[in-house]
Amino acid sequence: MTPQEEIGVxxxxxxxxxxxxPLYETHFNVVFGFIFKRVRxxxxxxxxASNVFLKALHALPRYEVSGAPFSAWLIRIALNEVRLYFxxxxxxxxxxxxxxxxxxxxxxxxxxxxxxxSLALLANCLGKLDDDDQTIIELRFFELYSFADIGxxxxxxxxxxxxxxxxxxxxxxxxxxDRP
Amino acid sequence: xxxxxxxxGFNEVPSEEETSRYKDFGKLVYNHQRxxxx
Numbered sequence: 586m587t588p589q590e591e592i593g594v595x596x597x598x599x600x601x602x603x604x605x606x607p608l609y610e611t612h613f614n615v616v617f618g619f620i621f622k623r624v625r626x627x628x629x630x631x632x633x634a635s636n637v638f639l640k641a642l643h644a645l646p647r648y649e650v651s652g653a654p655f656s657a658w659l660i661r662i663a664l665n666e667v668r669l670y671f672x673x674x675x676x677x678x679x680x681x682x683x684x685x686x687x688x689x690x691x692x693x694x695x696x697x698x699x700x701x702x703s704l705a706l707l708a709n710c711l712g713k714l715d716d717d718d719q720t721i722i723e724l725r726f727f728e729l730y731s732f733a734d735i736g737x738x739x740x741x742x743x744x745x746x747x748x749x750x751x752x753x754x755x756x757x758x759x760x761x762x763d764r765p
Numbered sequence: 766x767x768x769x770x771x772x773x774g775f776n777e778v779p780s781e782e783e784t785s786r787y788k789d790f791g792k793l794v795y796n797h798q799r800x801x802x803x
Binding site (some may be wrong): 610618679 | 767
């Protein structure tokens with residue numbers, strides 16, 4: 586589906602929910618994967634994903650086409666749904682990180698070598714960041730979203746997304762160098 | 766609260782086959798209409 590075709594489908598689906606089908610088919614796996622990476626449980630992911638699409642369908646008449654892709658709007662709803670879930674349940678989740686996940690992040694920390702760059706230390710310090718910083722580092726360095734897409738997800742400009750990313754990176758660097 | 770455990774990593778997700786088990790467009794439309802109907 587081209588972006589132009591997608592806009593046509595969105596406009597139709599605003600008045601006819603059954604026309605939402607192609608959008609659901611196109612974006613379901615992306616939304617499911619996005620949520621799964623954060624909650625690490627398939628059944629729970631399925632439940633949250635269905636909430637996301639239900640909320641998207643309710644909010645669709647208010648959706649306005651902007652520079653950001655439609656998927657960014659869906660991911661924003663998914664991100665809010667995940668945050669709502671953690672706020673409501675106060676559950677802890679263990680998110681696995683391997684070497685390939687952090688390879689992009691390591692490139693942004695070139696002045697740290699050896700022990701300072703160990704995966705265990707990186708994982709430990711990431712866990713100490715607040716939710717906003719964790720989210721922006723995951724989006725940029727683990728999932729490799731562009732700053733424009735991150736801006737679309739967080740409802741800020743691409744420049745603002747870039748600024749926030751490097752501030753989060755600065756806080757991570759500080760945690761890694763200030764450890765006792 | 767989210768913690769990270771060093772090692773399958775962050776980007777490992779269920780297979781497409783497993784993911785498709787959770788797809789149900791008919792149920793989505795039904796729930797939407799049930800909630801929006803006066």
